[in-house]
Amino acid sequence: MTPPTSYASDIAMKEMQLRRYKRYALSLLLLMAATFIGMHYVPEKGPILSLIMSASEAGIVGGLADWFAVTALFRHPMGIPIPHTALIPNNKDRIGNSIGTxxxxxxxxxxxxxxxxxxxxxxxxxxAWLSKPENADLISQYILAATPHMVRSLNDDEIRQTVTRVAKTELQNLKVAPFLGDILSVLLKHEQQKDLFSKAVGYVRQALVDHRYRIIEIVEKKSYWWVPASVDKKVAEAILEGALEFVDDLQNEDSEAYQKFDQAVADLIYKLQTSDSFKAQIETFKEKVIEDESASLLLGQIWDRLRDHIISQTEMPSDTLRSTIASGIAGFGQKMQHDPELEARINERLEALVLQVAVPWRRQIGAFIADVVRGWDAKTITNRIELTVGRDLQYVRINGTLVGALVGAIVHCVSTYLLP
Structure with a gap:
């Protein structure tokens, strides 16, 4: 893709164009002057040559008049301080005030x-712009690049306090007992409690196996001194094997222990949803937890973990994260296009934002523009305006020369052939 033209090169191009069109206007004026002078050296002028001489004479007048008018806008013609010339540099403050107003x-x-x-x-x-994949991908890259710096610039203490305050407020407003009852009901409905119970039992069994020798050692220490070590070891192994058998039996859905667990879950759900005293006990326990300092520290750590996670994920983002963000941006762009209600809401918000920000400050904005123009020196503002409209003004000179020649030809014809 071609890089955008720099400001300096744009100014240089405008200056070159202005010089070229000035040469066009001057060349045409010199052509008229040369024609007029050349006609004086023709001894016998017929009707055509007389017409050409009159046209060139009027063209000189028209070209000079427009050159004077154009030049008078920006500077004194030929450096002579003629009144009402150099209009722009002499009135730059008034121009700035007028632009601002x-x-x-x-x-x-x-x-x-x-x-x-x-x-x-x-x-x-x-x-429409966001819905294009290349634009959505570009925006996602900017977001990912800026996110780590933005997150690091945040005040961690303030964020922790905010997270803690919001979390405590939400916990205080949350009725824990019915909430837990609803969750357990959903788990029971989909028989998810079986998986949880099975995993818990599995953890217990694995712990017994992993700490087998530690359990045997504890049994030997707790035994009487007069009992032989070999007997203690056999007793410990028997106890361990019995425990493992019991745990294995718990994983059997037909076992009594498993049935009691199911019933205990059902009873707990019932108490959570119906027992006022049980609800009160849970709420009291919740309040104690909320007021505990360790709970505040724990809640504050939520931000620390979230911050570290965001930074690690955005500093070296995966392709999946990039594509997910880009797809979300493109999808939002498409929704803005095809959802008239969303489009109207966004336009209304933008309109309200502009009216709240720009309009109340319009007087200050106008004054700022006037101050900027007032701060420019006369040469700067003259050059900037001339570079902006100078090419068109050279067309005025060219047209003045041509129109003057045409009018001169018409006046010559009228005075020669129509007037007595």
């Missing part, structure tokens, strides 16, 4: 702003 009254007028925003349909245009 014009923008304040016409561009930042509330009715004008609303009308322009309604016609622009910014939400629709932004949606």
């Amino acid at each position: 014009f923008i304040e009254q016409h561009f930042l007028n509330p009715e004008e702003v609303v009308t322009r925003l309604n016609k622009a349909n910014i939400a629709g245009r932004v949606g």
Whole structure:
């Protein structure tokens, strides 16, 4: 993709174009002068040559008049301080005030702003731009690159306090007993409690196996001194084997222990949903936990873990994360395009934002523009305006020369052939 033209190269190009068109206008004026002078050396002038001489004479007058008018805008013609010349440098403060007032009254007028925003349909245009995959991917790259710096710039202490405060408020408003009852009901409905119970029992069994020798050692220490070590070891192994058999029996859905567990879960759900005294006990326990300092520290650590996770994921993002963010941006752009209600809401928010930010400050914005122009020196503002409109003004000179020649030819014909 071709890189954008720099400001310096753009200025250089405009200066070159201005010089070229000045040469065009001057060349045409010199052509008229040469023609007029050349006609004086023709001894016998017929009707055609007389017409050409009159046309060139008028062309010189028209070209010089427009050269004077154009030059007078920016500087004194030929350096002579003629009154009412060098209009722009001599009136730059008034020009700045006029520009600022014009923008304040016409561009930042509330009715004008609303009308322009309604016609622009910014939400629709932004949606169309975001829906393109390459644009969505570009935005996702910017988001991923900026996120670590933004997260690191946040005040961790303030965030921790905010997280803790919000979490405590939500916990205080949460009725824990019915909430737990609903969760357990869902688990029981889908028989998820069986998986939880089976995993818990499996952890217990694995712990017994992993700490087999430690259990035997504990039994030997607790035994009487007069009991032989070999007997203690056999007793410990028997106890361990019995425990393993009991745990294995718990995983059998037909076992009595398993049935009691199911019944215990059902009884707990019933108490959580119906028993006022049990609910009160849980709420009291909840309040004690919330007021405990260790709970505040634990809640504050939520932000630390979340911050570290966000930074690690965005500093070296995976392709999946990139594509997920880009797809989300593109999907949002498509929704902005095809959802009239969403599009209208976004446009309304943008309109309200502009009216709240730009319009109340329109007088200050106009004054700022006037101050900027006032701060420019006369040469700077003259050069900037001339580079902007100078090429068109050279067309004025060219047209003045040509129109003058045409008018001169017409006047010659009228005076020669129509007037007595």
